[in-house]
Amino acid sequence: MRSLTKNFFKNERLLNLLLRAITIIAKFLLSIIIVRELSVSELGVFGIAQTTITLLIYVLGFDFYTFNAREILKPNGKALIDCVGNQLLFHAAIYLIVIPFTFFLFHSNVISGDYLILFYLVLITEHLSQEIYRLLIVFKKSVIASFLLFVRSGSWIFVLCVLWVFRLQDANLTYVFAFWFVAALLSIIIGIKYIPNLKGFSIDVNWIKSGLKIASPFFAATIFYKVMEFSGRYFLDYFSTKESVGIFTFFTSISNAIFVFVHATVIIVMSPYLIEAARKSSEDFKNTFQKFKKQILNYTMVGSVIGVVLIYPFILLIQNNVLLANLSVFFLLVIATILFCISYIPHYLLYVFDKDISLLKSSILGASINISLNFILVPLYGVTGAALAQIGGMLGLLLSKYAFSQKMLR
Numbered sequence: 001m002r003s004l005t006k007n008f009f010k011n012e013r014l015l016n017l018l019l020r021a022i023t024i025i026a027k028f029l030l031s032i033i034i035v036r037e038l039s040v041s042e043l044g045v046f047g048i049a050q051t052t053i054t055l056l057i058y059v060l061g062f063d064f065y066t067f068n069a070r071e072i073l074k075p076n077g078k079a080l081i082d083c084v085g086n087q088l089l090f091h092a093a094i095y096l097i098v099i100p101f102t103f104f105l106f107h108s109n110v111i112s113g114d115y116l117i118l119f120y121l122v123l124i125t126e127h128l129s130q131e132i133y134r135l136l137i138v139f140k141k142s143v144i145a146s147f148l149l150f151v152r153s154g155s156w157i158f159v160l161c162v163l164w165v166f167r168l169q170d171a172n173l174t175y176v177f178a179f180w181f182v183a184a185l186l187s188i189i190i191g192i193k194y195i196p197n198l199k200g201f202s203i204d205v206n207w208i209k210s211g212l213k214i215a216s217p218f219f220a221a222t223i224f225y226k227v228m229e230f231s232g233r234y235f236l237d238y239f240s241t242k243e244s245v246g247i248f249t250f251f252t253s254i255s256n257a258i259f260v261f262v263h264a265t266v267i268i269v270m271s272p273y274l275i276e277a278a279r280k281s282s283e284d285f286k287n288t289f290q291k292f293k294k295q296i297l298n299y300t301m302v303g304s305v306i307g308v309v310l311i312y313p314f315i316l317l318i319q320n321n322v323l324l325a326n327l328s329v330f331f332l333l334v335i336a337t338i339l340f341c342i343s344y345i346p347h348y349l350l351y352v353f354d355k356d357i358s359l360l361k362s363s364i365l366g367a368s369i370n371i372s373l374n375f376i377l378v379p380l381y382g383v384t385g386a387a388l389a390q391i392g393g394m395l396g397l398l399l400s401k402y403a404f405s406q407k408m409l410r
Contacts, residue, residue: 012142012143012269013265013269015143015146016142016143016146016264016265016268016269017261017264017265019143019146019147019149019150019264020146020149020150020260020261020263020264020265021261022150022154023146023149023150023153023154023260024154024257024260024261025154026150026153026154026155026157026158027153027154027157027253027257028253028254028257029157029158029161030157030160030161030176031043031249031250031253031254032318033157033160033161033164033165033171034046034173034176035246035250035318035320035323036318037164037171038171038172038173039243039246040242040243040246040247040250040320040322040323041241041242041243041246042173042242042246043245043246043249043250044237044241044242044243044244044245044246044249045112045173045242046173046176046249047233047245047246047248047249048110048111048233048234048237048245049111049115049119049177050249051230051233051234051249052105052110052111053119053122053123053126054226054230055223055226055230056098056102056123056127057123057126057127057130058219058222058223058226059094059098059223060091060094060095060098060123060127061091061127061130061131062090062091062094062212062215062216062219063215063218063219063221063222064087064090064091064211064212064215064219065087065131065134065135065138066214066215066218066351067210067211067214067215067218068083068084068087068135068138068211069134069138069275070275071083071211072138072139073138073272073275073276073279074279075279078204078207079201079202080196081196081197081198081200081201082201082202082204082207084135084195084196084198084201085198085201085202085203086201086203086204086207086208086211087131087211088131088198089203089208090208090211090212091127091131095124099120114174115173115174115177118174118177118178118181119177121177121181122177122180122181122184125152125181125184125185125187125188126152126180126184128184128188129148129152129184129187129188129191132148132187132188132191132192132194132195133145133148133149133191135195136148136191136194137268137271137272138272139194140272141194142268142269144191144194145268146264146268147190148187148190148191149187151183151186151187151190152180152183152184152186152187153183155183156179156180156182156183157179159179160175160176160179163175214356217356217357217359217360218356218359218360220360220363220364221356221359221360221362221363221364222363224360224363224364224366224367225363225366225367225397227367227370227371228363228366228367228370228371228390228393228394228397229390231367231370231371231374231389232248232252232370232374232378232386232387232389232390233245233248233249233386235374235375235378235386235389236248236378236382236383236386239378239379239382240378240382240383243322244382244383247322247323247326247329247383248329248383248386248387250323251323251326251329251330251333251387252333254307254311254314254330255307255330255333255334255336255337256337257303257307258300258303258304258307258334258337258338258341259337259340259341261299261302261303262296262299262300262303262341262344265295265299266292266295266296266299267296267344270288270291270292270295271348273288274288274289274292274348274352275352277289278352278353285352289348289349292345292348293345296341296342296344296345297342297345300338300341300342303341304334304337304338307330307334308331308334311327311330312327315327326383326384328384329383329384329387332384332387332388332390332391333387333390335391336387336390336391336393336394337394339391339394339395339397339398340394340397340398342398343394343397343398343401343402346398346401346402346404346405347359347401349405349408350401350404350405350408353408355404355405355408358401358404358405358408359401359404361400361404362396362397362400362401362404363397365396365397365400366393366394366396366397366400367393368396369389369392369393369395369396370389370390370392370393370396371389371393373385373388373389373392373393374386374389377389
């Protein structure tokens, strides 16, 4: 057991936290600079495009990494280059199927045609960078993974802020997408050196089919969760205004920092060890899981308190009356984020023991509650209604995962 946990609290956690903190700060700055130099409505436009890219990244990935992660970590499993090579082959096939269907987004004006080329450049590079990031976590290179995340999600924002603040560049969303694309491409170039040489890997169609079958419940669960996470923005866009979308996007990005904090300090560090411990002995897993559970709860509370204490002076600092008038939305979204973070405790209990269908059922329940509440509450209460719907969905997600995990332990 000691060999599994001796490296948990050395430099890895601190470096991950530092890199994630800088990335979070950068995302804050992006929201602030768009609101300051453009408008809350323009942040809403960006929020819809950003949300759509995020959803499509999950479609392109199909959560295949959930299958591959367990394959790579299996003792005497498939060769590493074959696992990675066949996963990339799978993604290439998904690209050919999915990309053509996304043109309706521009035809229906969900996203302005002005951003068409940059949209696809960002989408493809973001997805490839995300898959490299996930592989590095499986390889237990979490610090390098966090660095790549900073490169594609944070570094370019600091450059953009300097250019806009000192009026070295005109402020418009085209530059936001262009800088995002360049940074995502750079992260791929850096990350490739940590991926094994795939020359001579063996194509295994049956293995890919097996992975597709196993990953499908995870993919469906992820899509339902992402629908739950992002549906509020689309409902607000339909029933309200771009300004409402901007308000929701702004406060969601800040409240989500709590989850990013927990993910960086606990989940990405300990998840490979949880999977390994589950394959060793019940005692190993029990001890590792208890550490995981304790850390999730502690870091969730720390992150939440910091967020609640700092949000009011932060909004005063940026001097935006629209955001200040809707500050209560942030506190509701913090509650939703706390519920989501805690849901990862029963989530990993189900995940490491291959209870994939239970995870899918939980996501379906949470998404159903969220969408139903959005239909009812957003037309009546606007942004506040979307935040309340988020709480309802996350509570359903947490309680159902807990119920399934307790059933499994009987």
